[in-house]
Amino acid sequence: MRDPYEVLGVSKSASAKDIKAAFRRLAKKYHPDQRPDDPQAKERFAEIGQAYEILGDEKNRRAFDSGEIDASGKPRFQGFEGAGADPFAGFRRAGGGPGRTHFEFRSSGFGDDPHGADIFSEIFGQAFSRGGAQGARGGRPEGLGDLNVTLDVTVEDIATGAKVMAAFPDGRRMAVKLPRYVEDGQTIRLKGQGAETPFGERGDALVKLRLRPHPLYRVEGRDLHVDLPVSLRDAVLGAKVAVDTPTGKVAVKVPAWSSSDRTLRLKGRGLPLKSGGDGDLYVHVRVMLPEGGDPALEALFRKAEA
Numbered sequence: 114m115r116d117p118y119e120v121l122g123v124s125k126s127a128s129a130k131d132i133k134a135a136f137r138r139l140a141k142k143y144h145p146d147q148r149p150d151d152p153q154a155k156e157r158f159a160e161i162g163q164a165y166e167i168l169g170d171e172k173n174r175r176a177f178d179s180g181e182i183d184a185s186g187k188p189r190f191q192g193f194e195g196a197g198a199d200p201f202a203g204f205r206r207a208g209g210g211p212g213r214t215h216f217e218f219r220s221s222g223f224g225d226d227p228h229g230a231d232i233f234s235e236i237f238g239q240a241f242s243r244g245g246a247q248g249a250r251g252g253r254p255e256g257l258g259d260l261n262v263t264l265d266v267t268v269e270d271i272a273t274g275a276k277v278m279a280a281f282p283d284g285r286r287m288a289v290k291l292p293r294y295v296e297d298g299q300t301i302r303l304k305g306q307g308a309e310t311p312f313g314e315r316g317d318a319l320v321k322l323r324l325r326p327h328p329l330y331r332v333e334g335r336d337l338h339v340d341l342p343v344s345l346r347d348a349v350l351g352a353k354v355a356v357d358t359p360t361g362k363v364a365v366k367v368p369a370w371s372s373s374d375r376t377l378r379l380k381g382r383g384l385p386l387k388s389g390g391d392g393d394l395y396v397h398v399r400v401m402l403p404e405g406g407d408p409a410l411e412a413l414f415r416k417a418e419a
Contacts, residue, residue: 117168155309266291345403356394
């Protein structure tokens with residue numbers, strides 16, 4: 114185990130303020146979430162935390178400087194209770210009667226030691242606030258190891274509650290089942306699917322949904338709008354025409370003498386509503402003349418003009 118002064122890059126005469134500043138700077142720099150591509154970041158981060166456990170506490174620092182404990186926080190003499198303690202264990206001096214000073218270890222970690230919790234709350238926010246950090250108790254501080262992932266979804270995905278494949282920064286791929294009601298920009302939390310943390314467990318994946326522009330549908334709230342090209346004949350005489358919906362094709366009756374911009378409402382063919390049910394699909398009739406012309410149609414109009 115390296116000398117804690119060397120780990121934090123400070124001299125033995127450094128003030129408590131200088132030690133704290135060095136720790137803050139290095140903890141931010143080597144936090145695994147900040148260096149996902151650095152395989153040594155986790156080890157370096159733990160080493161920095163261990164060094165601060167010793168130098169950041171006045172009693173621990175005196176014990177190290179006097180040779181009573183080593184760089185890992187363990188006693189340098191035999192017969193000392195707690196010699197196999199966790200390297201993050203805090204070291205404190207307990208007073209007895211005159212001439213009866215003794216030392217003991219206590220398991221601390223960042224969670225049980227209020228001194229450590231305070232400095233981590235300053236660096237990483239309330240996730241490390243006193244009593245909130247788990248550390249050696251077996252849990253992770255809230256927010257630590259969380260990953261932010263953006264997932265593009267289609268109108269069809271949202272309408273059907275489909276499973277969509279999400280790609281994570283570490284190369285993992287996972288099928289995400291969409292809830293019945295989702296919105297553009299909504300975030301879904303996948304517990305335990307984030308990055309690994311120094312506390313032995315993964316954070317969560319925060320998957321932000323982004324609605325992909327669609328070549329057919331225009332989205333307005335939970336309603337959809339689609340254009341329906343119809344021939345002049347069908348617009349004049351009326352007809353049943355197939356219309357695409359997010360859940361499949363349906364037959365729609367175009368009334369006779371339907372002009373362009375006539376709107377047909379298909380109830381419940383839009384996106385799922387938060388309160389239950391579904392929005393609507395609005396079909397906008399677009400009368401289309403045949404490409405390349407139609408001699409018979411042209412002759413009909415010329416005869417009508419005569």
